[in-house]
């Protein structure tokens with residue numbers, strides 16, 4: 001192994017910046033290539049409590065950089081409304097600031113930030129050669145591909161995602177004062193016939209509003225029209241807002257199980273974050289998985305355990321994502337007690353404090369998918385009691 005050479009990290013988003021920070025903090029030279037430093041990556045920007053617990057240095061930026069959302073309005077496809085208090089707020093960051101904070105931390109730990117696009121990745125006798133736009137290529141002993149959802153690099157294992165493993169997204173950034181909701185309220189609206197949702201995520205001085213749906217389903221233009229219609233109905237002036245569209249991984253169970261996230265041959269390599277397809281297939285939460293995969297990578301590679309990253313990702317992240325993927329179809333298309341799951345969920349949230357606590361735990365990441373079923377069944381009878389009582393009262 002060529003210990004004198006740096007580790008190249010391609011992509012300075014959350015996954016790449018956290019990996020580079022961990023590697024540099026462990027004394028390993030790391031170079032991060034970031035093609036678009038300071039860009040506002042299309043995103044809601046919502047960091048759950050689970051992410052904040054793992055990365056308390058980000059929680060420290062509340063509320064100066066991130067808006068703490070303390071409640072979420074849920075609206076079902078039929079228009080049923082429920083307001084969910086979030087006892088552990090979701091921290092909503094502008095992505096430009098989140099990325100900058102993480103990259104600054106990596107640089108302070110000693111990582112080199114190269115503000116340029118890595119153009120090609122070629123295995124050679126002494127490790128990886130990274131072609132740059134100008135100047136000599138970088139020779140690296142190992143490479144981390146953290147270039148986001150569109151990163152398709154010829155690594156030893158095929159990309160974990162293919163057609164059918166994606167969501168299309170579209171949205172606008174709008175000034176906060178155009179929104180009808182209180183500034184610490186997130187809004188999520190489900191629509192008939194859409195296995196996705198509309199959202200409004202308020203940041204400190206603007207909001208990211210958007211829509212997601214399966215790629216290959218409705219064209220993005222149709223999704224965009226659904227979003228604009230919703231905004232108009234809510235009385236939001238969206239014209240003139242900055243438009244965005246992007247891809248969001250939504251991996252299936254089989255794909256997650258078969259994926260290879262990194263290895264030692266022919267030279268150490270890894271994929272992290274969106275480039276590895278590590279996104280919650282129901283909610284689209286990817287920031288936690290990007291941050292955590294970056295940290296797991298640094299943990300393994302700091303010990304020169306080049307194969308250990310794959311096992312860590314499988315153990316800690318994939319099992320939960322697989323459980324989510326197994327539920328995703330049921331969530332959008334299933335029925336429960338004679339009604340669509342989304343209708344029942346919103347009705348229970350309206351009427352049962354116990355069920356609202358469960359949803360708040362899901363939002364916070366304190367309740368995972370893997371053990372969701374047993375809790376739902378355990379509390380079904382008391383929940384139904386609360387629902388019936390509230391129904392009688394109303």
Ligand SMILES: Cc1cc2nc3c(=O)[nH]c(=O)nc-3n(C[C@H](O)[C@H](O)[C@H](O)COP(=O)(O)OP(=O)(O)OC[C@H]3O[C@@H](n4cnc5c(N)ncnc54)[C@H](O)[C@@H]3O)c2cc1C
Pocket residue numbers: 010011012013014015016033034035036037041042043044045046047116117118119146147148149151169170171201210246247248272273274275279284285286287288290
């Ligand atoms: C519309 C939308 C809303 C979302 N909302 C949320 C949310 O509210 N909460 C949440 O948890 N998740 C959300 N996500 C998911 C989240 O945005 C991603 O999971 C997260 O950004 C992944 O981080 P990453 O570091 O893997 O990739 P990215 O954040 O995409 O970063 C990759 C970086 O690599 C750089 N890059 C790519 N190729 C190269 C190259 N060849 N050379 C140099 N640099 C390169 C890019 O410029 C980019 O900065 C959302 C996604 C979308 C699309």
